[in-house]
Structure formats: C-alpha cells, structure tokens
Amino acid sequence: MEALKQELKENIIEQLNLEDMSVEDIADDDMLFGDGLALDSIDALELIVMLDKNYGIKLTDPKEGRTIFESINTMAAYITEHRSK
C-alpha cells in the first residue's frame, strides 16, 4: 500500500503538471480538491483516465469520484480493491 501511495503521488505530480510540488509536499490524508492541492475539474477527468490507463479501473458513475479522489489514502484503498492490472 505504501508503494502504491508513493506511485500515486509521483503520477499525480507528473500527469497534472504540479510543477512546484514534490512527493513530500503531499500528505496521505491531504484533500486533493478544495483546500488541499486545489485540483480543478479537468484534473478530476485526468484522474479518471489515470485509473483506467494504469490500473484498469473504469468509473461508470462519476459521483463515485467524489469519495475516491478525496485523498491519496482513499485513492489507494479503492485501487487496491478494484484494480485489474
């Protein structure tokens, strides 16, 4: 699980072009949207693509994203349970 969290942080920084941010800047329970990393709606779509491309998870209900993408902790837990690759 810790390796997955590290991987998620690295991918988020790279895929979402968070230029001035490093892995150390993202705590496992930081809010990804809102007051935390302040990601926007396009970032949310990129995260959905990332789940599909990297872990074979297709989100059919966009409302699910709200809880899945709450933090690195919630993303890692969901991926661990649902990944197909």
Add this chain to the structure above:
Amino acid sequence: MNTNYNISSYCHIKNQQVSLNGSVIFSEESLEFSEFIKAAYKALNTKYPKFFKMDNLSKLAFLAADILLKNEQIDSEKENDIALVFSNSASSLDTDLTHQKAIQDKDNYFPSPAVFVYTLPNICLGEISIKYKLYTENSFFIFERFNAENLMTYSNSLLETNKAKSVLCGWVELEGENYEAFLYLVSNEGTIKHNKQNIITLYNT
C-alpha cells in the same frame, strides 16, 4: 474613422529570446521550447502556477501578454478594459497532433482531457483573460502570414466603437520548435503611431 491611436508597448518571444520594447530582457540559447519557456517564466518572476498546465501555444501567448501588461502596470486584481485580437497560421496544430497521437491506437485509447481542452487556438485568449480579468471582445484569426493591415483595421474598429479602451494584438505562432510571439498594445497612450508601416517595422525588429 479615427486612426489617431498609438502603440505603447510591444513584446517579442522568438529565437530563444524575450524582448520588450526592443530590448532583450531574457535569453537562453540551446534550449528546446518547453525548457526555454519555463526558464523565461522563472527568470521573469511570473508566479502563476496554472501556467504549467497550459499547452505550448498558451504558454507562449500568456507569457508575452503578461510581460507586456506588467510593463504597462496593469493591475490583474481589477477588471481591465482591454480587447484581444490575436492571429497565427498554424492554429492549435501542435496540440491537435498531441491529441491525435493519444487516440490513433484503438487498443491504447487514452485521450487526455487536459490536452483536449487546448485543441482550439483561442483558448490562449481565455488564459490571458482569466489572469487579467478581461470581460472584453476577443478574436483569434488564422492568416497565411502576419497580416498587419487586418490587425490594424480590426483593432481601430474596436477602439472607435468604444468596445474597449485598448487592444492587445499581434501574432502567436507555434509548431514544434518553431515559435514566435509578437504582441503590441494599442490605445490613446504611447508614442509610436498605430499604422501599418510601424506595425510591420516593429514586427521585423
């Protein structure tokens, strides 16, 4: 039509150089565009994290506009009455090709939403408008080559009909490693007469 308008500032980004009103303010040779524009952003103290999410055409247009408008001491915290009239030849082809690569393999079909949103040339006008609170007229023309006469006629018309107090206009072209931005601000201020010959002379500076 009143044609007594002036050019108060102009900015070039090309050949790994950034210049403002004819003076080089940043230069970094032997860098590819993505590294060059990032180095210029940092050296010119731009401080706008969303910059790194933009495509290359928007980065080029945004940085040129930001340099010029900061020089004009435009307050980005207040609404500004500046229209935008930009042009180029390649439209958003650079980003269109990036998007096309992501969708050409049906077995590996993962188009990026963050790339797709930049597959129109006028998106760069939106980026500038967000930073400087411009709720004004904006247009992006596709010309075969730099067209001083058309830009002049259109910006004069906007000023004459009180659509805006000033017009930021010019040419923003990017295709791979070939890039060129030339922007200039037209209004009642400034000392360079806004006419076709002066626009061409500044463009070729």
